[in-house]
Amino acid sequence: MSEGATTKWQRRKEDRPGEILAAALDCFAERGFAATRMDDVAARAGVTKGTIYLYFKTKEDLFKALVRRELLPNIERLEEMAKVPGPVAVLLERLLDLWATHVVPSRVALIPKLMLAEAGNFPDLAKFYLDEVINRGRTVLRAVLRRGVEAGEFRPDIDVDHVAYCVLAPLVFTVLWRHSFEPHDDRPMDVTAFARAHLDTLLNGLRPAARRK
Amino acid sequence: MSEGATTKWQRRKEDRPGEILAAALDCFAERGFAATRMDDVAARAGVTKGTIYLYFKTKEDLFKALVRRELLPNIERLEEMAKVPGPVAVLLERLLDLWATHVVPSRVALIPKLMLAEAGNFPDLAKFYLDEVINRGRTVLRAVLRRGVEAGEFRPDIDVDHVAYCVLAPLVFTVLWRHSFEPHDDRPMDVTAFARAHLDTLLNGLRPAARRK
């Protein structure tokens, strides 16, 4: 099709695993792990079923490699961001902006839905995700909120642990929505506007009365 | 063998479909639609595979009947609640309380995760869910928020459409969390505390500066 490749045979050891993983992520996110056939993945990756097995021992293996590969490079970003000094409000704004512009449109955004659906079938992977993604995220968010309280930016009486979930929930909601119901909805969601509304409500909700707009 | 036993309780035959649907919901929520075998459902319902086919034509049929049956009696409650006059803050408080005490612990709470995972595989069902649940919910929430604005309870500059999602997201998050990662987590989530934190942040976030605590 592209670039004059006329032979049916390609040899691209370097790229294959990546191509296959990308295809698998799409398929799994669309139909779920069990409902995806290896043929589907192969077709989307532009190879044959057999080729997948050159790189991944089983379908389950493919799934796990996929999740780990997509997540690992993203786990640390949040932690880095949280270290930057300055007002927490600015930090949260940056976080939401990054989310709307870089995370939601990227492939990682497909992972949460997948993990949610398959947590019951892949307990070890669920544990991994819980430990390496959710817990680290929770910890960072709590620290940030506490920093806000200590700096007087936020009310001292907030329930930091549960408010952390309030910060997180709309972010998760966005990616889930996008890859499930939005395609069937008339009006696509405006992620940026949503992020702005979320930030606005949240910051006003957390600030002491004196500092509100 | 013991057919002469007349005192033996007759299995209530009229409940078979209900028992099967309940079993199916559990199974689907745990493992997903495709990964659930009819044998699993049958075993959990305490019947044999063949019996399921007396009441449902196919596995897909079972799934659809299930979703519809669980949702329909719940759709109208929210709409009813919203009609009750009085301060919106009180209304939201009641809503969250109902959620924490009745919805989260009930079987309906399993539906969102299922629908999320299978929206791609069952477009018509997704459309149904979008129309009959999500849209009606959205509409109600928007109306409620607008009522709050009009009554002066909420700031006039809020983005009603997107704030509606901010109200909803943590609710959805709770049920998803409960049936995916919570079983693997050390500390179970305190839904009531979460609801309180959500309400607190939200109301303070929406109120005009003058009315905040």
Add this chain to the structure above:
Amino acid sequence: MSEGATTKWQRRKEDRPGEILAAALDCFAERGFAATRMDDVAARAGVTKGTIYLYFKTKEDLFKALVRRELLPNIERLEEMAKVPGPVAVLLERLLDLWATHVVPSRVALIPKLMLAEAGNFPDLAKFYLDEVINRGRTVLRAVLRRGVEAGEFRPDIDVDHVAYCVLAPLVFTVLWRHSFEPHDDRPMDVTAFARAHLDTLLNGLRPAARRK
């Protein structure tokens, strides 16, 4: 085909496993374990592939069940025979007669070839066969030979351990031959005549000079 069975559906839970095992034995003996397809076994048993899996978890399982089932009822016969008092020559004659008339034409005769070929692939089964069949057989044969020596029927200087193999080898040879090369040979082997020749040579070979014919 037979007995007016007009439906494609038969329900014969009792007989199925036996029918399947019989079919499997034939197929395995003909083509070997690996070269036999489950479809082959199913076709010969008059069922479909799926049915086999109702009774046996895997192909390997089928193989092991088969070997064990065919052997177990046969292991003890030899031991019983050896207990009968009387001249050893008579005992050996009876043994060879039983072999020629009952063992060689029966299904058990297929097992040695199978076990020989698959000993490398199924070490635990090989161990079982070695322990339960070969060793018990060896032990009996040695005891019988020793009895012959003690009774003065046989020369006192024979190497009992190795002569036992000399007794056994032609018996094994017969069944291997019958199910491998004989079908391609012009003249079928006359098992009875072979047994007679074997007995004659053997007894004369073991007797002290004085007792020979």
Add this chain to the structure above:
Amino acid sequence: MSEGATTKWQRRKEDRPGEILAAALDCFAERGFAATRMDDVAARAGVTKGTIYLYFKTKEDLFKALVRRELLPNIERLEEMAKVPGPVAVLLERLLDLWATHVVPSRVALIPKLMLAEAGNFPDLAKFYLDEVINRGRTVLRAVLRRGVEAGEFRPDIDVDHVAYCVLAPLVFTVLWRHSFEPHDDRPMDVTAFARAHLDTLLNGLRPAARRK
């Protein structure tokens, strides 16, 4: 890369087919034809799968080449031996000695087990083996036995045809045993002692009473 290295030993290319055949023989004898993967053979031969196909068109081809190659140089030896004049007892002694010291420890010893197992799958090869090995062997053995009878070494009433199998069976038994059950047995078989016991029993069994020891 290091193509300038002239002192480097060139792999003896002329031996590739031989190396591959040797590897194949080992693999086939261990696991059987069908259960052996070309990868197994390649790995044992120290080449890659593709290389095998430079020398052999198919797996079946490899198998047939193997059998023919191993057998052909061995077929005529027996015939040569049988031509040597002298007492038949001496001839048989030499034969058994050759078997124990040269045949059993060699690669040809792997062939019978293989042929036995695969006779059903490779009828033309079975026919070849029957014609070129078994029949020539049978013929020689019968001639030898007849010579013994004519020379008065053996009783005139022996059933030459079937006694030939009695001579052969223990020889076959040895190699089969060695490559199937012996590895799982506690005590390895002493081939030389076995050969001696066989010869002793056999000669005494065939000799007329007057000539026995």
Add this chain to the structure above:
DNA sequence: GATGAATGAGATTTCATTCAT
């Protein structure tokens, strides 16, 4: 109505074979 043995289409996985490098 209920059962569960049997089916058969379809899934995952393997592996002999090919061919660009």
Add this chain to the structure above:
DNA sequence: GATGAATGAAATCTCATTCAT
């Protein structure tokens, strides 16, 4: 000549569905 990535046909095994009992 040698490689090994890629293929695709065929194998094992699963499971939704049927139907005689």
